[in-house]
Amino acid sequence: MGKIRAKRRAARSRPEPAGLPTTSPVKAIEETSESPESRSLPILHRLASHDVTERKWACTSLSHLLLDCAQRTELIQGRVVRRLTPLLLDEVMEIREAAAGALRNMSSVDEPGVLEYMASEDIMTHLSALVKDTVARLVTGMEEGKKEKMTADRGVLLSILEEALCLLWNMSEGSSVVVEVFNREELLPFILQLLQPTTHPLSLCLAAAQLLHVVTEDNQDAIRLVVSLPGTLSHLESVLDRTLPDDDCGRGQMLVLRVAIAGVFHNCLAALPEAVIESTLCGVLAVVASVLCVDTAPLLTGCQGDSETEELRLIFSAQELACEVLANVCYNEGDGSDGGEWADCDSVEDVEGADMMEASQMPVSRDLPSLKLIVEAQAHTKVCNLFLHLCSVFDTCPEPVIQRLTSLMSAALLTLQNLASSLPTDVWQDHMRTIWPTLFNLPSAYNDNTFPVLGLLLALVDKLDTSQLLTEEQLMKVCKVGVASGEVGVRADIMRLVGAAASSALRHTTPHLPMLQIAGSTLRDCVAKDPSLWVVSQALDSIFDMFGSDSCPPPLLHSLSLLPVLRQSSATFSARLRVERKGLGPHISMVQSAKVNLPRFISYMASKH
Incomplete structure (x- = not known):
């Protein structure tokens, strides 16, 4: 639910597939009724053809076939990457571009194991050589009088580099091996040469900046180079200070460029x-604050049918990246580490477990004045306003825009969670009280998982007195999600949230009995019925806190018939633990703690009542 720093690199939104043209032979292949194997494998053999047209046709065909799951599986078995990568250094520049585009498409798919497979096929040897050679040609030109078989104009060189950088960006997002090779091949100085908005197209500068952003995460070799290479920091600072272009697409690209450099x-x-x-x-x-407050309302109003403007897509990308940077600023202030990679976690318990396991391995960095500066820049206000704006327009947008908004809203929720956990309560509590009711009435079209919402709710319950905020209707809605969810992490976090809400209610002199009844019955039913011992243990932990309190009304325990359920759970707990132990992972300590505390709690409650 949230995001944490972890050693394993995790993919964000990757660059989209290349828009390579579909040739008529490809259409002919797709229109046949043959199996994927008979369609795709003959194309692999044509990659080695002596005929330039046939090699180019094969690359272009593969750029489309690799986006299809069934055909991609067949092509992987045919060693497609091993056959494609030599064409990155083909004597014909157009074939280099087509091969890079096909590999870029393959790297953009959201399928476990694909990036690892590509890295294992030694793609980086040819890709590194391609980047170095193409940058050298672009920057210095070919040596006068040197006889070469190939010639290429500037446009082709730029296209090759854009495909290659997006491919490298995708690979670096998902593979630490690729980043190690990036360092070893000393590619960073070549990438820096492309950050010239006055010389090169913004699209190329943008690809270079986003790649640079990825490879400087938790990469001390790259960071040292950026800091030590003469003129690098001042040049990057000049990019940050550039004014936005007049044209719409250029303005959107410049926003993404600036926030990537930030x-x-x-x-x-x-x-x-x-x-x-x-x-x-x-x-x-x-920079982050200025990007978060860009007004997209006029552009959303102008969306026609199922269309989405390129400027709108770029602004959403810039705002999503700005949310990530701001969340990282909050994280660094809170954890005292030198950084790492973002990794999706299934629940707050995953976060805590990962923190405990890696705490001893993380070096301590200097304290940074992050929180004070966040408040001064009003960044927390701007991300709150962005979230509320997204909620207000979400359900009225066409489908392509909704897909972008879903990703952006999840990023905003994660950032709000980090802000809520890091900033002093008096700084942001008015903002969060404004957001609170919206969290229970998210747009119907928002179909992302519930972890970002739960993360923010848990952060708020931990820091705010929610007894005056949470209504019976809202608590019932949360409980229904917990009962219906097939996600173990969602159910565990909801049991924690329900327990925290009950504890908050009990702190008042006159506890709200209906609210406690809802919370208690939900926790009881979870202990009796949930198939996951981790979720049961989380519910038990919440029960211990709730009913162990002296302020808990005595009649509540009897009305819920809680003790028989707890006794039944205690009788089977050890047997369930033996069966489920291997799958508990970082949650084993919580489960073992529940096992020890459950009999004690039953004895305590029996003697008390």
Whole structure:
């Protein structure tokens, strides 16, 4: 539910597939009724053809076939990456571009194991050579008088680089091996040469900046180079200070470019001289805040049918990246580590378990003045306003826009969670009280998982007195989600949330009995019926807190018939633990604690009542 720093690299939204043209032979293949194997495998053999047209046709065909799951599986078995990668250095530049585009498409699919497979096929040897060669040609041109078989104009070189950088970006997001090779091949200076908005197209600069942002995350070799190479920091700062272009698409690209560079500065923050850290962080937060408050309402109003403008897509991408950078700023302030990678977690318990396991391995960095500067930049206010704006327009948008908004809303919720956990309560409580009712009435079209919402609710319940905020209707809605969810992590977190809400209600001199009845019956039913011992243990932990309180009304325990359920659970707990132990992972300590405390709690409650 939330995101944490972890050693394993995790993919964000990757660059989209390349829009390579579909040739008529590809259409002919797709229109046949043959099996995927008979369609795709002959194409692999044509990659080695001596005929230039046939090699190019094969690359273009594969760029489409690799997006299809069944055909991709067949192509992987045919060693498609091993056959494609030599064409990254083909003597014909157009074939280099087509091969890079096909591999980029393959790297963009959201399928476990694909990036690891691509890395294992030694793709980086040819890809590194392609980047170095193409940048050298673009920057310095071909040596005068040198006889070469291939010629290429600037446009083809730019296209090759854009495909190659997006491929490298995708690979770096999902594979630490690729980042290690990136360091070993010393690719970073070549990437920096492409960050020239006055010389190169913004689309190429954007791909270079986003790649640089990814490879400087938890990568001390890259960070040292960025900080130490003469003129690099001042050049990156000049990119941050550039004014936005007049054209719509260029303005959107520049927003993404600036926030990506801001992310690079944040990644490198701990390596900067002490004297410039605060001013650098001020610059990062200023960019983030300015991107978060970009008004998309006029563009959303102008959306026709199922269309989505390129400018709108770019603004959403910039705002999602800005949320990530801001969440990282909050995280660094709270954990005292030098950073790491974002990794999706199934629940708050995953976060806690990962923190405990990795705490001893993380070096301590200097304290950063993050929280004070976040407040000064009003970044917390702007992300709150962004979230409320998204909720207000969500259900009226066409489908392609809703897909973008879903990703952006999840990013905003995760950022709000980090802000709620990090900032002093008096700074943001008015904002969060405004957001509170919206969390229980999210747009019907928001179909992302419930972890981001639960994460924020848990952060708020931990910090706020929610007894005056949470209504019976809202608690019932939360409980129904917990009962109906097939996600173990969702159910566990809801049991924790229900327990926290009950504890908050009990702190008042006159506890609200209907609210406690709802919470108690939900926890009781979970203990009696949930198939996961982890979820049962979380419910028991909440029961211990709730009913162990002296302020808990005595009649409540009897009305719920809780003790018979607890005795039944205690009788089977040890047997269930033996069966489920291997699958409990980081939750084993909580389950073992529940096992020890359950008999004691039963004895305590029996003697008390």
